[in-house]
Amino acid sequence: MTHGTGGTERRTVPDGLPVSIADVEEAARRIAGVVVPTPVLRADALDAAVGARVHLKAENLQRGGSFKLRGATNLLASLTDDERARGIVAYSSGNHARGVAIAARTLGIDAVVVMPHDAPPEKVAAVGAEGATIVGYDRYTEDRAAIAASIATRDGRTVVPPFDDPRIMAGQGTVALELAEQVERLDVLVVCLGGGGLLSGCAVVAADRWPGVRIIGVEPDAGDDHRRSRAAGHRVAVAVPRTIADGQATTMPGEHTWAVNGALVDEFVSVSDTAIVEAMRFVFDELNVVAEPSGASALAALLSGVVTVPVGARVGVTLSGGNVSVSRFARLLGETP
Amino acid sequence: MTHGTGGTERRTVPDGLPVSIADVEEAARRIAGVVVPTPVLRADALDAAVGARVHLKAENLQRGGSFKLRGATNLLASLTDDERARGIVAYSSGNHARGVAIAARTLGIDAVVVMPHDAPPEKVAAVGAEGATIVGYDRYTEDRAAIAASIATRDGRTVVPPFDDPRIMAGQGTVALELAEQVERLDVLVVCLGGGGLLSGCAVVAADRWPGVRIIGVEPDAGDDHRRSRAAGHRVAVAVPRTIADGQATTMPGEHTWAVNGALVDEFVSVSDTAIVEAMRFVFDELNVVAEPSGASALAALLSGVVTVPVGARVGVTLSGGNVSVSRFARLLGETP
Numbered sequence: 001m002t003h004g005t006g007g008t009e010r011r012t013v014p015d016g017l018p019v020s021i022a023d024v025e026e027a028a029r030r031i032a033g034v035v036v037p038t039p040v041l042r043a044d045a046l047d048a049a050v051g052a053r054v055h056l057k058a059e060n061l062q063r064g065g066s067f068k069l070r071g072a073t074n075l076l077a078s079l080t081d082d083e084r085a086r087g088i089v090a091y092s093s094g095n096h097a098r099g100v101a102i103a104a105r106t107l108g109i110d111a112v113v114v115m116p117h118d119a120p121p122e123k124v125a126a127v128g129a130e131g132a133t134i135v136g137y138d139r140y141t142e143d144r145a146a147i148a149a150s151i152a153t154r155d156g157r158t159v160v161p162p163f164d165d166p167r168i169m170a171g172q173g174t175v176a177l178e179l180a181e182q183v184e185r186l187d188v189l190v191v192c193l194g195g196g197g198l199l200s201g202c203a204v205v206a207a208d209r210w211p212g213v214r215i216i217g218v219e220p221d222a223g224d225d226h227r228r229s230r231a232a233g234h235r236v237a238v239a240v241p242r243t244i245a246d247g248q249a250t251t252m253p254g255e256h257t258w259a260v261n262g263a264l265v266d267e268f269v270s271v272s273d274t275a276i277v278e279a280m281r282f283v284f285d286e287l288n289v290v291a292e293p294s295g296a297s298a299l300a301a302l303l304s305g306v307v308t309v310p311v312g313a314r315v316g317v318t319l320s321g322g323n324v325s326v327s328r329f330a331r332l333l334g335e336t337p
Numbered sequence: 338m339t340h341g342t343g344g345t346e347r348r349t350v351p352d353g354l355p356v357s358i359a360d361v362e363e364a365a366r367r368i369a370g371v372v373v374p375t376p377v378l379r380a381d382a383l384d385a386a387v388g389a390r391v392h393l394k395a396e397n398l399q400r401g402g403s404f405k406l407r408g409a410t411n412l413l414a415s416l417t418d419d420e421r422a423r424g425i426v427a428y429s430s431g432n433h434a435r436g437v438a439i440a441a442r443t444l445g446i447d448a449v450v451v452m453p454h455d456a457p458p459e460k461v462a463a464v465g466a467e468g469a470t471i472v473g474y475d476r477y478t479e480d481r482a483a484i485a486a487s488i489a490t491r492d493g494r495t496v497v498p499p500f501d502d503p504r505i506m507a508g509q510g511t512v513a514l515e516l517a518e519q520v521e522r523l524d525v526l527v528v529c530l531g532g533g534g535l536l537s538g539c540a541v542v543a544a545d546r547w548p549g550v551r552i553i554g555v556e557p558d559a560g561d562d563h564r565r566s567r568a569a570g571h572r573v574a575v576a577v578p579r580t581i582a583d584g585q586a587t588t589m590p591g592e593h594t595w596a597v598n599g600a601l602v603d604e605f606v607s608v609s610d611t612a613i614v615e616a617m618r619f620v621f622d623e624l625n626v627v628a629e630p631s632g633a634s635a636l637a638a639l640l641s642g643v644v645t646v647p648v649g650a651r652v653g654v655t656l657s658g659g660n661v662s663v664s665r666f667a668r669l670l671g672e673t674p
Contacts, residue, residue, distance in 0.1 A: 039376040041398065044439075060625040061378065102381075122622070281663055285459070288397045288659030290625040322625030326618055330672035333663050 010211040013204075014263050018166040018256040021208040024173035024201060027074040031171060034073045034106050038062050038175075040182045041319070045286040050302050052313040055186070056287070057179045060295050060322025064126075066247075067175050067198055067320050068092075068099030068162075074171030075160055076103045083158050084109050089151045090160040091115070091144040093246050094123030095294075095321050100160050101130035112157065114148050120246060122325040139249075140240055163197030164254030173201020179316055180209040187313040190298040192320040193217035193226060193268070194248035196257030202318070203264040217261065218301040219270045220245040220293075225252050226261065227268040244273045244332060247294030247321060271297055275304035277332055283319065290329070295321035347548040350541075351600050355503040355593040358545040361510035361538060368410040368508060371443050375399050375512075377519045378656070382623040387639050389650040392523070393624070394516045397632050397659025401463075403584070404512050404535055404657050405429075405436030405499075411508030412497055413440045420495050421446050426488045427497040428452070428481040430583050431460030432631075432658050437497050438467035449494065451485050457583060459662040476586075477577055500534030501591030510538020516653055517546040524650040527635040529657040530554035530563060530605070531585035533594030539655070540601040554598065555638040556607045557582040557630075562589050563598065564605040581610045581669060584631030584658060608634055612641035614669055620656065627666070632658035 041056040059067035076088065087110035090100040097113040104111035111132040115124055116139035128134055137147055145161070152159045161168065175198065176189070189206045191199045199217045206213045219226055223241030229252075237252040253261065276293045279300035283291045291299070298317050301307040309315055324332075378393040396404035413425065424447035427437040434450040441448035448469040452461055453476035465471055474484055482498070489496045498505065512535065513526070526543045528536045536554045543550045556563055560578030566589075574589040590598065613630045616637035620628050628636070635654050638644040646652055661669075 036379070039398070042373070044400065061376070063381070065625055284627055284663055284666075288402055288627040290621055290627060326621055326667075326670050327672050329621075330663075330667040330670075333667075 011207050011264065013207050017204070017260050017263065019169045019173065019201060019204050019260060021204055023166065023170040024177055024205055027170040028174045028177050030077045031070055031073040031174065034103060035069050036063055037178055040179065041287050041289065043286050050309065050315065051311050052309045052315045054302070054315045054317060055179070055183050056299065056317050056319045057175055058289060059175060059318060059320045060289060060291055064095070064098045064102045065321055065323040066095040066099065066295065067172055067318070068095040069102055070174050071168035071171030071197055072096065072099035072160060073103040075165060075167040076107050076109055078167050079158060086156040086158070087111065088160050089114065089148045089157040090162070091148045092162050093249060094119050095247050095323060096162040097127045097132070098123060098130065098323070101127045101132040104132065105130050112151055114144050120325065120328060123323055126323070163195030164256050166256055168197050169201045169257060169260065171201065172198040173205050175318060176202035176205035180205060183314070183316065185314055186210045186213050186316040188214045188216065188309050188315045190216045190218060190301060190307060190315065190317045192248065192294060192298045192318050193219045194294065195250045195254050196226065196261050198318065198320060199265060200257040200260035203260055207264050215265045216301070216307055217265050217268045218298045219268065220248050220276070220297060221270045221272050223248055223250060224270040225250065227270055229253050229258065230262070230268050245276060245293040245297055247292065248297060269301055269306050271300040271304060271306055275300040275306070279303050281333055289319070290322040290324065291319050292321050292324040293332070295319055348544050348601065350544050354541070354597050354600065356506045356510065356538060356541050356597060358541055360503065360507040361514055361542055364411040364507040365511045365514050367414045368407055368511065371410045371440060372406050373400055374515055377516065378624050378626065380623050386619070387646065387652065388648050389646045389652045391639070391652045391654060392516070392520050393636065393654050393656045394512055395626060396512060396655060396657045397626060397628055401432070401435045401439045402658055402660040403432040403436065403632065404509055405432040406439055407511050408505035408508030408534055409433065409436040409497060410440040412502060412504040413444050413446055415504050416495060423493040423495070424448065425497050426451065426485045426494040427499070428485045429499050430586060431456045432584050432660060433499040434464045434469070435460060435467065435660070438464045438469040441469065442467050449488055451481050453481070457662065457665060460660055463660070500532030501593050503593055505534050506538045506594060506597065508538065509535040510542050512655060513539035513542035517542060520651070520653065522651055523547045523550050523653040525551045525553065525646050525652045527553045527555060527638060527644060527652065527654045529585065529631060529635045529655050530556045531631065532587045532591050533563065533598050535655065535657060536602060537594040537597035540597055544601050552602045553638070553644055554602050554605045555635045556605065557585050557613070557634060558607045558609050560585055560587060561607040562587065564607055566590050566595065567599070567605050582613060582630040582634055584629065585634060606638055606643050608637040608641060608643055612637040612643070616640050618670055626656070627659040627661065628656050629658045629661040630669070632656055
């Protein structure tokens with residue numbers, strides 16, 4: 001349990017973090033023509049359930065169905081002409097792949113994407129539809145980063161990692177930058193957490209824009225590497241998580257993301273797959289939007305009581321992705337016709 | 338088949354229509370604190386499927402899950418203090434009931450709502466949750482308007498009809514007024530059509546704001562009373578429609594709505610329940626939002642080819658509601674876990 005008290009003191013941002021607020025502001029300008037501003041959703045039933053004023057940043061309504069387009073576009077738009085001509089290679093469980101594929105097509109860059117064999121088929125299909133070449137691997141026995149690195153070496157391609165790169169982190173931070181223009185002030189910010197790209201970028205913005213904000217990262221129970229790293233005082237790895245939250249199935253915090261998140265994030269918590277499913281049901285029923293498991297985890301922490309906030313607090317929550325097929329959705333929610 | 342050509346001539350708006358553009362503008366000011374502005378959704382896959390630039394006005398993201406809150410709020414906010422004190426009575430298949438209930442609670446007005454026994458249970462529950470008193474009736478054998486009228490006479494309550502009232506029509510028209518602020522220009526406007534409240538209000542705005550726009554109303558095949566009325570040259574009734582589009586199960590155009598729609602709407606078309614289900618699937622898969630059957634009918638007309646538009650045309654489409662439970666949604670889409 002954590003109590004987001006939302007004090008009024010501005011937190012100290014250490015010098016030398018890999019991403020600055022200026023980096024995020026620059027990313028916002030760079031990606032403006034490619035990403036769309038996403039709405040902030042509110043609902044009486046949501047406020048009642050949480051006992052606070054909850055603002056859902058609906059990145060499930062982003063192009064490509066998740067926030068991932070932001071970081072991918074920022075990195076690709078930062079490449080030199082020579083790098084663009086030689087193409088890129090990315091690795092991803094799904095949403096980063098799709099974001100990279102959209103950004104690459106938009107910017108005219110050839111893309112190869114390394115995806116696990118057990119990625120949701122609709123995510124693989126969506127990447128293929130954008131014109132990227134897909135290379136499969138076994139998530140439990142092979143090292144996707146090594147596969148991508150060997151392709152990069154062979155072809156002269158630039159690697160576009162899913163989270164552990166300051167350009168990716170700055171791009172994802174534009175989610176919070178946009179939110180800061182849409183809401184007046186936040187006491188608590190709750191962010192979905194896999195590798196830490198979204199959380200780190202948002203933490204940089206939150207520390208700058210909302211003095212005293214409490215920043216919370218939410219992992220799936222099976223992949224609580226950030227919580228364990230905080231407890232250990234350094235980055236530690238967990239076994240490959242078996243969770244419905246495929247976008248958060250990372251084993252270890254990134255080097256660059258941890259430099260930010262370790263310094264700025266107040267608390268790391270985790271949620272069960274059951275709590276995630278209930279959050280998916282809640283947003284379907286009460287907000288008429290679709291969240292995928294990874295995208296619903298931050299809200300799940302609030303609805304399940306893993307995170308509690310003061311009555312009436314102003315809370316920002318990322319609804320970070322919505323890429324789930326109708327049949328997977330129905331299966332997860334246990335619905336029979 | 339209809340070809341929305343989007344000419345450049347401003348249509349002639351007859352004198353003496355029951356709703357003017359000034360009425361809609363006044364409604365927008367009156368309801369501003371209660372309704373939320375809804376986003377316009379776009380998707381590459383949607384543009385590709387239709388062959389045009391499609392702007393989905395997402396009223397499924399409105400408070401109460403549909404556009405109905407707009408008209409209800411406009412009517413209730415127009416009542417005198419004495420009328421407010423005596424309360425209101427409404428009849429509805431679901432979404433109007435919920436809109437009325439929210440508006441009544443917000444404005445502190447006691448509400449009775451007459452709902453059919455076969456209304457989706459989640460819609461009935463949502464109305465009850467807002468504090469309204471619910472009176473049930475049989476949609477196939479009883480006259481809901483007569484039931485509401487007798488309650489009104491008995492208690493001195495004001496009747497809030499679901500569509501055939503200029504204050505309701507003006508309120509629903511704020512959907513298009515808001516859309517006109519969000520998009521530069523439209524060549525074609527495609528609107529979900531039951532009793533005609535939404536269409537009539539939007540038609541008044543479209544005629545004023547988008548010269549040459551082609552206005553199309555979309556009914557379910559089983560409830561094509563507007564199409565038949567246009568063919569007959571006067572209002573005609575159909576049997577109570579059996580369709581999944583419960584919000585469009587009306588039997589006859591309204592008197593006031595027909596005065597507007599008969600004059601301003603270019604074409605009335607109808608879609609099958611199958612086409613509606615496919616549109617619901619499309620917005621789930623490609624836009625990550627939930628549409629109920631009635632709310633998806635306008636888009637269904639475009640996706641199924643019932644309405645065709647010129648390549649590259651700028652098309653506005655109402656996604657007018659999203660109130661469908663997870664289990665009904667899964668059942669309609671034929672999903673088994």
